[in-house]
Amino acid sequence: MIELFNQCGQFLFHTRNVLFPVFIILDLYLWPPVPINNTPGIYLMILGLVMIMMGQGLRILTIGLAYIERGGRKRRIYADKLVTAGIFSHCRNPLYVGNILIVTGFLFISGSLTGIIVGSLAFIGIYRLIVYSEENFLSTKFAEAYTAFCADVPRWIPKLKGLRATIKSYQFDWARRRS
Numbered sequence: 757m758i759e760l761f762n763q764c765g766q767f768l769f770h771t772r773n774v775l776f777p778v779f780i781i782l783d784l785y786l787w788p789p790v791p792i793n794n795t796p797g798i799y800l801m802i803l804g805l806v807m808i809m810m811g812q813g814l815r816i817l818t819i820g821l822a823y824i825e826r827g828g829r830k831r832r833i834y835a836d837k838l839v840t841a842g843i844f845s846h847c848r849n850p851l852y853v854g855n856i857l858i859v860t861g862f863l864f865i866s867g868s869l870t871g872i873i874v875g876s877l878a879f880i881g882i883y884r885l886i887v888y889s890e891e892n893f894l895s896t897k898f899a900e901a902y903t904a905f906c907a908d909v910p911r912w913i914p915k916l917k918g919l920r921a922t923i924k925s926y927q928f929d930w931a932r933r934r935s
Contacts, residue, residue, distance in 0.1 A: 765889030768882050769833055779878060780859065787871030797867050804864030811857030814914075818843040818850040821926040833890050838898045840905055845922060847914035848906070852883045887911065 768775065792801050822842030843850045856879055863875040894902045909915070 761885060762889050762892050765885035765887070765892075766833060769886045769889060772882075772886070776859075776879075776882075779882075780862070780875070783863065783871050783875040783878070784866060787866070787868040787874065789866035789871075790868055792865075792867060800864045800867050800872075804861040804866075807857045807861030807864060809861075811854040811861060813854075814843070814850055814857065815854035817923070817928075818854070820928045821923065833893045835894065835897065838894065838901055838905060840909070842922065842926060843914070845909060846916070846919055848909050848911050849883075849887055850914065852887065853912060853914070856880060856883055 790797065792798060822839070822844065847853060856876075859879050860872070860876045863872045866872070891902075891906075895906075898905075
């Protein structure tokens, strides 16, 4: 079963750029958006917009504070080094958390409660499988360093303690490039 999870995660990582839009379109096709013409619809839209902004803000902050190379090579899970700086010192998967917030935000804007629930759970499940495969790779490649990192940094929910100090200690760079 463990190897099946690993293989599924690798497949989803490899095909994510194609599969994710297909999943979103499928969700919106099966549970079409509803008109935003009532108070609950307006609240769902506002909540969705806030989630999108938070997700994109988290992604911008993560990449703008500490340069990271894309987490794959030839569409396979890969890493030259263990990234533990910047926002990664507060959450092991800030880019994925940002992606989940963005996708879920768009689903909230659609206003279909079934679509929101099914789509959100599907994307959380998909990212969980990808993270499972990445963690397998990282624990093999970086061994004790990765184990120590995992013991100190949460997988999904960012720890807020020290976040202000982390942000202040970096020079934000919109066009972050490798030094």
